[in-house]
Amino acid sequence: MKKFLGTTAAIFLAVVVHAQVTVKGTVQNSDNAPLQGATITFINNGKQLSTTSDATGIFTFSDIPENTIAVVKATYINKQTALQNITIGNEDIALNFTLQDVAYHLEPLEVRSTRASDKAPFTKTNLTEAAIKKNNIGQDLPFILNQTPSVVVNADAGNGVGYTGIRIRGTDGTRINVTLNGIPYNDAESGGSYFVDLPDFASSVGSVQVQRGVGTSTNGAGAFGATINLSTNELHDSAYAEANNSFGSFNTWKNTIRVGSGLLNDHFTIDARLSRISSDGFIDRAKSNLQSLYFSAAYIDKKTSLRFNIFTGKEKTYQAWNGVPQAKLFGTKQDLENYYYNNIGTYYFTPEDSINLFNSNKRSYNLYTYPNQTDNYQQDHYQLFFNQSLNDYLSLNVASFLSRGRGYYEEYKYGQSYADYGLNNYVVGNDTISVTDLVRQRWLDNYFYGQTFSLQYKKPTDEITFGGSWTKYDGKHYGNVIWANAGIPKDYQYYNMPAYKTDVNVYAKWLHTFTNALSVFGDMQYRHVMHDMRGFESNPSLFIKRTFNFINPKAGISYTKHGWNAYISYALANKEPNRDDFEAGETDQPKHETLNDFEAGISNQKKNYNWSATLYYMQYKNQLVLTGQINNVGAYTRTNVPNSYRAGIELQAGLKAASWLNISGGATFSRNKIKSFTEYLDDYDGNFDWKGQQTIIHYNTDIAFAPNVVANGSIAIFPVKNVEIDLLSKYVSKQYLDNTQSDAKSLHSYFTEDVRAIYTFKNVLFKEWSIAGQLNNIFNKQYEANGYTFGYYYDNHLVTENYYFPMAGTYGTVSVNISL
Template sequence: MKRSIFLLSMFGASILYAQEKDSIQNEDHIHLQEVSITEKLPITVEKLSEKFLQKKNLGQDVPTLLNSATSVSITSDAGTGIGYSSIKIRGLNEQSINVTLNGISLNDGESQGVFWVNMPDMVSSASSMIIQRGVGTSSNGMASFGASINIDSQNPSPIPFAEANVSFGSFNTQKYTVQAGTGKILNNKLSIDGRFSKINSDGYINRSWSDLISYNFSALYEVNSKTKFRFQNMFGREQTYQAWNGIDGETLKNNRRYNTGGEIQNEDGEVVGFYKNHTDNYTQNHYYLSWLQDFGSNWKSNLTVHYRKGKGYYESYKNNRNLSRYKLDFLSSDKRNLINREYLDNDFYGFNLDVENQKLNDFKVFFGLSGNEYDGDHYGNVLWVKDTDWNNKDFKYYNNRAVKKQLAAYAKLLYSIGRFELFGDLQYRYVSYEARYLKNGENDQEDFRPFSDKFNFVNPKAGVNYKINSNNVFYASYGISQREPLRVDYSGITRNDEKPKSEFLQDYELGYKKSGRFSMSANLYYMDYRNQLVPTGELNDVGTPIRKNSKTYRRGIELDASYAILPERLNVFGNLTLSQNRNKDYSEGSWDNDGNYSVKKYGTTKIALSPDVISSFGFEVYPTKNLLLNFTNKYIGEQYLSNTEPADGKLSSFLVSDLLIRYSPNWLNLKKLEFSLLVNNLFDVQYESNGYYSGGGYYFPQAGINVLGGISVRL
């Protein structure tokens, strides 16, 4: 069976998955042309158009909508792609992926991850996404340590419109979206768009429900053809039931939908119920104000100031907990069941300045400068303690603050000489990161210790294009990227008093791109890491992977292609990644019962949660002009849950198929009327997409066959 799946994947790779090259609706985008030229640079890049993104947009998160892109693998805590979901590219998760919205970083200042659940239905306001694999080209935000995802939001429509989208599906999933735009008003100078979305789902895993709300407001004011201002406010609010514990192998066999989160246990450790408010609650509000200026002589600039406010908490039921951890050891017992909250209250603000000239003789030049600060307060309190009269909800059993300041600058140059294009890119990045206790906030039993670090990173990149003609290009590139540790990495130093080191990457890419009716790309890559912080396989108590420094490499070949057998009627597509992801000399330390620390060496091992084979393939057909059938398959090879390659900690390979049917009749002179039916996991495969290792394997099962149906109307 596995051999058949692998051969099928190889076949899929011979026919690509090149995404549609649709033009963006509004050409007067607030971004500079640097965004559009990214596809033409000597880097490994893939563009996902608005049409592609909206095709399956029936309520699932961004990672699920990007699942068919090259070298991408995804997972979902709830098993449905709604709620907490994440994406990996080349085996690297969001902590190594630089994600930006209109050039502004979406990565969290401390975890460096992206929490898509905080931005539900963001795709409904996106015009395109560009995925750069490898180091790519310098951009704002954190360092790209494996890939970049650059998201462009839609500009306000130049013509008035109103649109409604409604979706329903399995697990009581519901999505409601309404959008409207004024078109150009005030002497054609101002245009305003707004969107409101609400998404609910019970989830596949027991009690993994999601209650999500978001809105997006954008306004474009065109003073004249040279000067434009754009304002955007993007808001998201999420409440989800915690489902990040996973289940062990035995439970997986007997009850794969079981969720240990919220268990209420009696004195004998027996589960007697579940706490209904064992939830994650978070609100995030983004504000962007941009000034786009054309100075003449092809010099253009874009200055954006931004502010993001985030605040929320985990509310959790804890069984048989040591009260000393919560500074409550003055109560009558050492251990009690209790309910606590862990808060995060943060602000992120700064500016980005980009300047370009793409017609400076044979040169195209780009400059950028950005500065930002992240201030994050972390604190916790206890709401209830069993069999006590505790009611001091304002008492903080831990209280600390982190401040992270960044300053970055880059310069890029593209020079054309004959059939060659030479590309150079130099980035400087300064990071100051400090975390300390606040007044009375010390707690030596919490997973936190004060720390302070500063970094100066210089990241050069270079590449060359060789154009056989406009449709056939060979390219090669080399780049360096360096990155600071995360908060969770500093938390681990209490185990062996070894401070985490900053990471260093050298990335080599060699590729070929062909466009046309038959489109394809192929590239070889070698990513050589020094002190990469790799997941050990363990998680902390809020589901974050624990990591340690290791010398590693990732190397492979990526193929993708598509062929329009019958233009505008039948298209076949596929992509394939074959890779090796290895620790060069892996070791792990441990403490024995006598307090002695020892190190065990494992030598060359596979990096945890990094599949060697990733593939997507299928076909798209229009039986009639208004009817679309899209059949897409996704194959992921086996993965170890730990760098020690444990026999009892492995994710099996899987092949999952999705079918999309979309009908767009021309009724009632509507601008758009669409009926969609999406059947996920068509053949009801039982599989697990993620896991961790803690004395044995723990797994995150995904849903079997499930459906989503939707109606979209635009006036």
């Protein structure tokens, strides 16, 4: 390490000593507002250097030799390309580009209608295509967002490939609204977003906006803590072809091919992508085999655009979602033997398997050893967009979509009762058999379809948007037994429970600018939701039909001037329960949740530094949480707690310390509390016969999985031309596995450090190609990013069982990316 630091320092010194002329400049639009993310290309004798403009529109090229004649080109999506010819003497040069709108209808209105604009008084982070591309090494989308504020990520397989999760401000994925080009993506029943069903989707994404808090009105499931808005519909006006290939630890491969036609005959464009990702995973038997396809074709005219997207993802993953028992990670051999004894009816392995795994001294332990304990799913998306400029101020967007999903997970089950499968006991001669081992597949087969629309009026002082959507979900839930020891025919269907959901929303937004600096924003949404569930696996006779009507107002005021931005806002959100919550029974149905969100922020952006601070208070009414209570069919279900809240401050800062050094970071400090709730614990006697449930009342406890501190940091070093070295840091404080704030049921705090190096070649063999290497968790931190717990009384003693999802120690990836 000392040699590395010494060599790096020598390189830095050499760069400083031999620094030459600097070319600086700004990029702005026709309204003289800075453009962030514009691509600036420096062309000299056929060789090119590229950079992007920062949040204030500023770009810089350093160490340019004297007496150079060059062309500098500025490009930005939906703007006309601008060129300037320059001759460099012995003094720095300052340039200014003003990019005019193109004469085509290129702006993706379906995205603008659901995103928060720069002047909207909401807390948000925008990621450009360049930032996404740099972080896209094959891990799932949550890991690409890991350096954004208040984000905590996890992965079942331990390395970010396969099933992954994201929490923002402690809010889990079922409460984070996700849209793809303005079209809802959240699962209509669970509320979750399963990015494993869209492998490598990030390779087609042109921009991302993450809104924290309730944010502005959007389509689909109510944003109940955060919104992730993904866009693939930006236009590439020049032809391109790319090949991205990477290989990493745990036999992880990513292969991606992207091609695009650019603008053909001034009207047509085609983009396509083919991807494959595979990994053995860090966890034992947590393999992933993922494929995806993306295709988009568009017709674009001065006032009209028509675009059709089709993308599909197919995944096969070994099941690792049960985690690793505490006895394996932190206990003794005897603890694991006792654990196996108590859970003999659950998993497909023998005591010898259990002890062999313990003796292997691997943290990457999987409860399942059945060879085909796998999840298999395919999801196809069809999207059709129509944009029309009605006049200079009014534009219309209409989008139709269909999402088709089908698949199953297969599992081995030990000692299953025939009665639980609607069958009589199996009789052989004089013997009556009541249980059998079996293998079953549990299927989902669904259609999710609908339309979104927006009508937008835009003048210098007013932006008004009227929009909404209607969606229908048609889902089939059924299970088949594909093998049994005896007494069950092959492919016997033991349940079939269809479910339907209708979701209709309309909203109106108004952004009014009083002066160049002062703006007010108002937003009102009406949402109608109807669930129709025709039984549940554990309770086939329970039919539930529930309707919800929500009014969600939002308002705020913002001030923007000379690099300063300040805002305050209030937003109300309501959310319906998830499918599993309704299984509580006819007389004990859950209430909807309500969130009052108060936000206040201030930021300042200068040439070489920026900083921001956001205060938030999110007050919940009837938040649904797990308490251990069981419903009338013996299943654990979430229950409403009257009062809870999340409050905190988010701090961010960035510094351009030198032409070769950028530093940025942020930290969230929060307090997340449930004022009171009742915990329920099963009670068993010495023979494991159930005696009922005991209750414990808790007051003012931390909300599960809501760390008090989340921090991230990044140091970007440019030691020589075309080389970038990034140091990425992440800290997450202690998290609790449930809402009792018990240290015995918690995740330890952790700090990880990643390092990435990129070397880019320009016009050498190809137009551009790069070699990148990333080493994750370089200090080999042993930590768990997720887990779950349950407890019970056994023979008058409290027993707590914890399960964890450990993350990999040090692991790496090498990638080669080629642009033709």
